[in-house]
Amino acid sequence: MQNSNKFAASRGVVLFALNTQVDYVHIADRASRLIQHTLGLPVTLITDDQGQPRFAYDQVIRISKSHDKNVRASANEQIISWRNFDRYLAYELSPYDETILLDSDYLVLDNSLDTLFNTDFDYRLTHWNQTPGIAGNEVMGVTSLPYIWATVVLFRKCPRSQMLFDMVGRIQRNYTYYRALFNIHQVNYRNDFGFTMANVILNGYSLNESQSIPWSMLSLYHDVETITTTGNFLKINHPVVEGHRWPLTTVLVKQNLHILDKDYLQSENFDQFVKAICESA
Amino acid sequence: MSQHKEQCGFVTFAQNTAQVDYLELAYLQALNVKATQRINSYAVIVDSATKEKIDDRHRDTFDYIIDLPADYNDPASDWKLANECQVFWLTPFKETIKLESDLLFTRSIDHWWTAFRLRNVFLSTGCRNYQQQVSDVRKYRKIFDDNCLPDVYNGLMYFRYSREAMAFFSTATEILKNWPELRDTVLINCREDTPSTDVLYGLTALVTGEDTCTAPSLDFVNFVHMKPGIQGWADGQSCFNTVVTERDADMIRVNNLNQYWPVHYHDKNYATKELIKYYESRRN
Numbered sequence: 001m002q003n004s005n006k007f008a009a010s011r012g013v014v015l016f017a018l019n020t021q022v023d024y025v026h027i028a029d030r031a032s033r034l035i036q037h038t039l040g041l042p043v044t045l046i047t048d049d050q051g052q053p054r055f056a057y058d059q060v061i062r063i064s065k066s067h068d069k070n071v072r073a074s075a076n077e078q079i080i081s082w083r084n085f086d087r088y089l090a091y092e093l094s095p096y097d098e099t100i101l102l103d104s105d106y107l108v109l110d111n112s113l114d115t116l117f118n119t120d121f122d123y124r125l126t127h128w129n130q131t132p133g134i135a136g137n138e139v140m141g142v143t144s145l146p147y148i149w150a151t152v153v154l155f156r157k158c159p160r161s162q163m164l165f166d167m168v169g170r171i172q173r174n175y176t177y178y179r180a181l182f183n184i185h186q187v188n189y190r191n192d193f194g195f196t197m198a199n200v201i202l203n204g205y206s207l208n209e210s211q212s213i214p215w216s217m218l219s220l221y222h223d224v225e226t227i228t229t230t231g232n233f234l235k236i237n238h239p240v241v242e243g244h245r246w247p248l249t250t251v252l253v254k255q256n257l258h259i260l261d262k263d264y265l266q267s268e269n270f271d272q273f274v275k276a277i278c279e280s281a
Numbered sequence: 282m283s284q285h286k287e288q289c290g291f292v293t294f295a296q297n298t299a300q301v302d303y304l305e306l307a308y309l310q311a312l313n314v315k316a317t318q319r320i321n322s323y324a325v326i327v328d329s330a331t332k333e334k335i336d337d338r339h340r341d342t343f344d345y346i347i348d349l350p351a352d353y354n355d356p357a358s359d360w361k362l363a364n365e366c367q368v369f370w371l372t373p374f375k376e377t378i379k380l381e382s383d384l385l386f387t388r389s390i391d392h393w394w395t396a397f398r399l400r401n402v403f404l405s406t407g408c409r410n411y412q413q414q415v416s417d418v419r420k421y422r423k424i425f426d427d428n429c430l431p432d433v434y435n436g437l438m439y440f441r442y443s444r445e446a447m448a449f450f451s452t453a454t455e456i457l458k459n460w461p462e463l464r465d466t467v468l469i470n471c472r473e474d475t476p477s478t479d480v481l482y483g484l485t486a487l488v489t490g491e492d493t494c495t496a497p498s499l500d501f502v503n504f505v506h507m508k509p510g511i512q513g514w515a516d517g518q519s520c521f522n523t524v525v526t527e528r529d530a531d532m533i534r535v536n537n538l539n540q541y542w543p544v545h546y547h548d549k550n551y552a553t554k555e556l557i558k559y560y561e562s563r564r565n
Contacts, residue, residue, distance in 0.1 A: 143514060143523045145412070145536065181525055182537055197537075205539040207412065 009097035009156075011117060012042040012058060014090055017051060017104050018065075018083040027265045028104035029055040030274045035108045037278045041100070046086070046093055061093050087150065087191045088172060091157070091165035101153040105265055107257045109234070109277065116154055116213065123155035123164055125195055127212035129258075131219045132250050140193050141185035145207070148199060149217055150191035151258050160202070167198035217258055222246045224264040227273045229254060229280070285442060286345065289394060290322030290374040293382045294364060296354065297331045301549050304334050306382040309552050311342045312560035317386040317531050320394065324373050326364075328352050342564075345373045353457075355475070365478045366457060369440065369450035376441040383552070384436050384504060384545045387532050393502055394439075401445035402494040404433040404482055408506040409542055411520070411535040415500065416511050427469045430483035431491040436504050436545045438482070449494060453485040504543040507535075507551075519548045526551075528559060 013035050017028035025047055032043040032055045042058030045051070048065040063086055090101045100113050116124060126149040129138065140147045155161040171178045171194045178184075178197055186193070199208055222244075225237045234257070236250040264270055291314050295307040304327065311323040324345035327335070335346060349371070353363035368379050376394070397403045410416050425432055440446040456463060457476065463484075464471045473480065486494050496502070507520045514523060524536035533540045546552070 143512075143536070145538070183524055200537055205534055205537055206541075207538065 010095070011098045011100075012044060012094070012096040013039070013100045013102060013108075014044045014046060014094045014096070015102055015104050016046045016084075016087060016090070017053075018048055018086070019051060020083060022262045023266055024104050025051040025053050027262070029053055030265070030270060031102070031104050031107060032057065033274050033278055035102075038108045039100075039111060039114050041114070042096075044093075044095055046090070059095055063089065063093075084191050085172060085189070088165045088169035088194070090153070091155065091162055094155075094157075096157075098156050099154070101155065103151040103258070105259050105262065106151050107259060109257060110255050112215070112256065113152065113154065113213075121154065121156065121211060122158050122160040123153065124211060124213045125150070125199060126152045126217045127207075127209050128216040129219050130216045131221050132252075133246055134221065140196065141183045144183040144185070145196065145200065147190075147192050147196040148212075149219075149258075150195040151217060151219075152213060152256075153195070154213070164195075164198050164202055167202055168194045171197050218252070218255060219258040219260065220250070221260055222250070223261045224259060226269045229273070229276060284370070284373060285375045286373040287322050288374065289320045289376045289378075290324060290344065290372075291318075291378045291380055292324045292326065292368060292372050292374065293380045294326045294349075294368070295331050295382060296328045296349070296352075296364070297334065302334075303382050304331050304339065305557065306549065306552050308339055308342060309557050309560060310380065310382055310385065312557070312564055313385045313531075315342070316560055316563040318389055319391045322374065326368070326371050347371050347373065362475060362478050362481075363457065365435070365481075366450050366453040369446060377439065379435075379438050379440070381436045381545065383547060383549060384543050385533065386543050387540050390543070396496070396499050396502055397439035398441070399496060399499075400439070400494055401441055401443040402449045403439040403502070404431070404435070404486060404495050405437050405502050405504065406434070406495050406497040407432050407500070407503060408434050408436075408511065408545070409503055410511050410513075411505055411507065411524075411538060411540065413505070413538065413541060415503070416506065418511050418513070420510050421508065424468070424471050424473075424480060425483055428471070428484075429487075430480070431486045431495050432497075433479060433483045433486055433495060434504070434506070435478040435482050436506070437502075437543060445489075445493060449485060449489050452489050453481055456481060456484055456488070504545050505535075505540050506545045507547045519550065521546070521548055521551050531563070 015028045015032065017024040019025055028045055035041060035043050044059040044061060045053050045057045046061045046063060047053065049062055050065065053060055098117055129149050138147060139145060172189055175189045182197055184193055200206065220236065222238045223241065225239045228235045232254050234252045234254050236252065238246055238248055238250070240248065259265060293307050293310060295303040297303050307325045314321050314323050322344045324347055325343050326347045326349050328349045332348065349364055408416050419426060422432065440449070460476055464473065509518045509520055510516055512520060520535070527534040533544050
C-alpha cells in the first residue's frame with residue numbers, strides 16, 4: 001500500500017466534463033473555483049475538442065469525442081444525458097502522483113478530502129452515500145451488491161490503482177457480461193457500478209470497505225432553487241414540485257455536497273453561490 | 282467400553298425424509314470437512330432406515346457410522362429434530378463440533394477449537410448474510426425476541442465430555458419432554474408443536490445460564506445463513522437460483538463475494554451430484 005510520506009508527491013484534482021445538452025464544462029468551471037478556493041489544489045480538466053473552459057485550469061486534456069452516451073429521467077421528468085465512458089482513463093491521464101477524481105457536480109466546500117492524503121492508501125472510494133429524507137440501502141439490483149459511488153475517487157499512482165482503473169475499463173467494454181454476473185438491474189453503464197465490480201474483484205471478491213473514504217457522501221437528489229450560506233451553514237431552497245414530498249428547505253452544516261440537479265448547476269443562482277463562497281474568507 | 286474413540290471431531294445427524302436425502306448431505310459435508318479441516322474426523326448418526334442406504338462411498342468417507350438407538354421423531358413429520366439432544370451420549374469424540382448437515386466450510390476452522398474450549402458447551406450466536414455482515418434480520422427470530430432467548434444458532438455448536446455438557450443436554454431433553462406445557466404456560470407467542478433445535482437450545486441456555494454456553498463477543502464463531510430473508514430477499518426465493526454461485530478450490534463464492542465463514546446453504550437443492558463429485562475430486 002502506498003503511504004503518505006512519499007517525498008514531494010504532486011497533488012491535484014481531475015474533473016471530467018463532456019458536454020451533452022448539459023454544459024458540463026460550464027459546471028466544471030464553477031466547481032473548480034470552489035475546489036481552488038477550498039483546497040488550493042491545481043485542477044485538470046479532461047474534456048473533448050468542443051469543450052470551451054473558462055476557468056484557469058492547471059491543464060486541459062482533450063480526448064476524442066465518444067458518441068456513446070447514457071440517459072436517465074430527472075426528478076422532474078426531464079431527460080438527462082451524460083457521457084461517462086472515459087472515466088477509467090483517469091489513471092493514465094492524471095498529471096498528478098496523488099489525485100482526487102471528482103464528478104463536476106460535486107461541490108467542494110470543506111477540506112476533508114485534503115486530509116485523506118495524510119493516510120495510507122492506494123485508492124479510496126465512496127462506499128457510503130446519504131441524502132436528507134431518503135433512507136435505504138442502495139444496491140445495483142434487487143439481489144445485487146451495494147454500490148460504490150464513483151463521484152469521489154482518491155488514488156495514488158501505483159500498480160494497484162492502475163489495476164483498478166484497468167479493471168473498470170475491462171468491465172465497461174464487457175458490460176453485458178458483468179451486468180448479468182452481478183445481477184444489475186440498470187441497462188445503462190454506470191461508473192458507480194463499474195468501480196464497485198472492479199473493487200470487489202480486485203480485492204479477492206470482498207467488499208473491501210476498510211479502504212473506503214471513511215464517511216458518507218452527502219447527495220441531494222432533490223431539485224434545487226437556491227443555496228445560500230450563513231456562517232457555517234448552508235440553506236438550500238427546493239422548488240415546489242407537485243406530487244413530490246421533499247421539504248422546501250434543507251439546512252446543513254457547510255460541507256461537500258453532491259448536487260444532482262443539473263439545471264441548478266447551470267443557473268445564475270449557482271454562479272452567485274460560487275461567488276459568495278469564493279469571496280468569503 | 283468408552284463411547285469416546287478420539288479427542289476431536291465433527292458429528293451430524295442423517296435421517297432421510299421423503300423429500301431430502303440427508304445421508305447425501307452428510308456425505309457431502311464429510312467430504313468438505315476432509316478437504317478443508319486438519320482436524321477432520323467425522324461421524325454420522327443414522328436411523329435404521331437411513332442406515333440401509335449406506336454404501337461403500339459412505340463407508341470410505343465417514344470415520345464413524347453410529348446407530349440412533351431410539352428415534353423420538355414423529356414418523357409422519359419431515360422435521361427430524363427430536364433426537365438432537367442424544368448427541369451427547371452418541372458422539373465418539375471427547376470434543377465434538379455438532380453440525381447441521383447442510384453446512385459447508387470454505388477454509389480451516391482449526392483455530393476455533395481453541396476458542397470453543399473456553400466453554401464446555403459453545404453455541405454460536407447470531408449469523409451472517411452472504412455479504413459477511415452480522416445479520417440484524419429478526420423475521421425468523423420473533424420467538425427469541427418475545428421470550429428474551431439468547432440468539433443462538435444450532436447450525437454449528439461445540440461441546441466436550443463434561444458434567445456441564447451433560448447437564449445442558451439433560452436439561453434440553455427434559456424441556457423436550459415437557460414441551461407442550463412449557464409452550465403453553467411459560468413461553469410467549471410460541472405455537473411450535475415441536476421446538477426447533479435453535480429454540481430448544483436457546484431455552485436450555487437460558488435455564489442453564491447463557492454465560493456458560495455462549496460467547497457472543499467471539500463473533501468470529503459464526504456462519505453464513507443462506508435463508509433468503511436474511512439476505513433481504515423474498516421468502517421462497519432460493520438464494521442459489523437468484524444469484525451466481527461459484528467455487529474456487531474450497532472457496533464458495535456467492536454473488537461474487539467469497540464466503541469466509543461456513544455456509545449454511547439451507548436450500549437442499551444446492552447439494553447436487555455435481556457438487557458431490559467436485560468434493561470427491563478434491564479428496565482424490
